[in-house]
Amino acid sequence: MGFLFLLGHRLTWQAYHRLDDIHGFFDYLAKTYPDICTVETIGYSIQKRPLKILKISNGNAGNPGVWIDGGMHAREWISPAAVTYIANQIVEGWDDMPAHMKNVNWHIHAVANPDGYEYSHTTDRLWRKNMRSHGRNCPGVDLNRNFGYKWGGKGTSANPCSQTYRGSKAFSEPETFYISKYISNFPRNTFQAYLSFHSYGQYILYPWGYDYRVTNDKSDLDRVARQAGTTITKSTGFKYTVGSSATTLYPAAGGSDDWAKGFAGIKYAYTIEMGDTGRYGFVLPASYIEQNGKDGFTFVETVARAVTKTKDSRRRKIRRRS
Ligand code: 0X9
Ligand code: ZN
Numbered sequence: 001m002g003f004l005f006l007l008g009h010r011l012t013w014q015a016y017h018r019l020d021d022i023h024g025f026f027d028y029l030a031k032t033y034p035d036i037c038t039v040e041t042i043g044y045s046i047q048k049r050p051l052k053i054l055k056i057s058n059g060n061a062g063n064p065g066v067w068i069d070g071g072m073h074a075r076e077w078i079s080p081a082a083v084t085y086i087a088n089q090i091v092e093g094w095d096d097m098p099a100h101m102k103n104v105n106w107h108i109h110a111v112a113n114p115d116g117y118e119y120s121h122t123t124d125r126l127w128r129k130n131m132r133s134h135g136r137n138c139p140g141v142d143l144n145r146n147f148g149y150k151w152g153g154k155g156t157s158a159n160p161c162s163q164t165y166r167g168s169k170a171f172s173e174p175e176t177f178y179i180s181k182y183i184s185n186f187p188r189n190t191f192q193a194y195l196s197f198h199s200y201g202q203y204i205l206y207p208w209g210y211d212y213r214v215t216n217d218k219s220d221l222d223r224v225a226r227q228a229g230t231t232i233t234k235s236t237g238f239k240y241t242v243g244s245s246a247t248t249l250y251p252a253a254g255g256s257d258d259w260a261k262g263f264a265g266i267k268y269a270y271t272i273e274m275g276d277t278g279r280y281g282f283v284l285p286a287s288y289i290e291q292n293g294k295d296g297f298t299f300v301e302t303v304a305r306a307v308t309k310t311k312d313s314r315r316r317k318i319r320r321r322s
Contacts, residue, residue, distance in 0.1 A: 013085050013289045016077045018121055019049065019114050022084055026054045026110070029091050035059075036094060042109075043178030046132050049114040051178050054087055056106040064192035064307040067183065067266075068300065069109040072143045072175075072196065072256065074116030074127040075282045078274045078292050079197040083110045085293025086300055100308040101301060107182075107191075113143055113175055126282060130175055132167070134160040141167040144198075145254040146176045149262040150210040153253030154246075166254055179256070183264055192307035193268035194260035195300065200281050201249070202240045203273040204229055204299065207261040209245035210253035215261065218244070224268060228302035232295045238275065240295075245271065268303055272296070 009028035010021040030039040036057060041050040057063065070083035087108050090101060111117050115131035129140025138161035145156040148170035152158075156166040171177040183191060206221040208214065215221065222242065229240040241248060245257065261269035274292045276284055284292075 011084060011088075013081065013088075013293055015286045016081060016289075019111055019118055022080060022110050023050065023052050025084060026052055026087075029054060029087070033091055033094070037091060042182045043174055045113075045115045045175055046130060046173065047115040049118070051109065051112070051114070051175065053182070054106075054108040054110070056087070056090055056108070057104075058102050060103070061105075063103050063105045065105045065107060065186065065190045066193040066195065066300075066304065066307065067107045067109075067191055067260070068195045068197070069112045069179070069256065070197040071111035071117050072113050073198060074113050074120040074129070075125060076197075076199040076274075077120070077282070078199045078284050078289065080110045080117070081286075081289045082274055082292045082296035083108060083197050085289065086297050089293075089297050100305045103308050104304050105190075109179065112179065116140070128163050129165065130173055132173060136160060141165050141173050143173060143176050144196075144256060145252065146171065146173050147254050147256050147259035148180065149259040150253040153210045153251075155209075155250055155252030156254055164252070170254070176256070180259065180264075183260070183266075188265055191260075191264065191266045193303045194257065194264070194266045194270070195268075195303065196256050196271045197274060197296065198271055199274040200276055200278070200284065201273040202238065202275055202277050203248060203271075204240050204242045205245040205248055205257070205271045205273065206243075207245065207258050207269055209249075209251065209255045209258050209271070211251055212246045214244050214247075217267065221268060221270070224302060224306045225270065227306075228299040231302060232298045235298060236291055236294055238291065238295055240272075249273075268307060270299075270303070272299055 011025035070079040120127040145166040151170035204225040260266040
């Protein structure tokens with residue numbers, strides 16, 4: 001590892017990489033751009049791998065915070081790849097980034113399920129859950145059923161062998177617990193967006209996921225999501241379906257997005273299901289990383305625009321319309 005700190009990092013967006021390369025890339029950014037990048041280990045997974053966050057900021061603590069996570073489901077390899085692509089675009093392009101990208105405090109967790117991610121590389125390409133052992137021969141908790149909002153509801157299983165096993169209680173897993181702890185340690189309203197990257201299907205989903213209901217500010221979430229979808233289609237031609245989770249996909253309680261919205265009070269909570277729409281599914285060839293990365297970046301930039309809009313600029317817009 002040592003000399004890599006001098007040479008750079010091993011990450012590319014032409015291949016899927018192991019956890020060490022992704023974490024090495026974060027360390028490289030913190031070392032190379034110490035003015036804007038820091039790395040923090042917020043806790044450790046079941047198998048004691050670090051839960052590593054990259055923070056990007058111009059140093060203004062008052063900026064709206066945006067959380068991005070990827071790799072909560074092990075086999076969804078396009079997710080960490082797209083998330084690191086986005087981090088790379090922001091940091092390497094920092095000097096030319098528009099104000100709405102610079103005036104955000106970014107918190108980026110590329111591999112939220114590091115044990116499962118490694119297992120999907122070494123042993124079972126289609127592994128989904130974490131690596132919690134139940135003392136049976138079917139390990140794992142579905143981290144996206146383990147968050148503490150409406151935990152245990154629709155679309156979750158109490159059977160440890162199920163792909164959607166919710167765990168023994170809300171936040172029973174270190175991987176979800178440390179995310180909630182990290183976010184809850186900031187004052188309320190620090191985070192204005194929570195973006196969770198998954199695959200596949202090309203959807204932009206907003207709460208609720210636990211049931212066929214929508215939030216009071218559904219029209220805001222829907223508008224920003226549609227803006228992102230339209231911009232994506234204009235730039236790469238790919239289409240994203242927009243809607244609330246339960247209605248558009250299926251009901252599933254205990255998701256990170258519902259917790260972010262319902263418990264943490266983060267307004268723009270989204271799950272984005274990256275490509276493709278089913279031809280390759282989870283086993284998407286690496287040649288698709290760049291395009292998905294671009295689309296992910298467009299989504300993130302659209303959200304950044306929304307959360308950096310001042311009250312003044314909103315009023316100006318209303319006045320223009322009338
Ligand atoms: O089922 C999931 O966790 C997500 N789909 S995936 O194919 N990546 O597993 C969708 C989650 C949507 N959000 C909620 N249901 N809260
Ligand atoms: Zn997923």
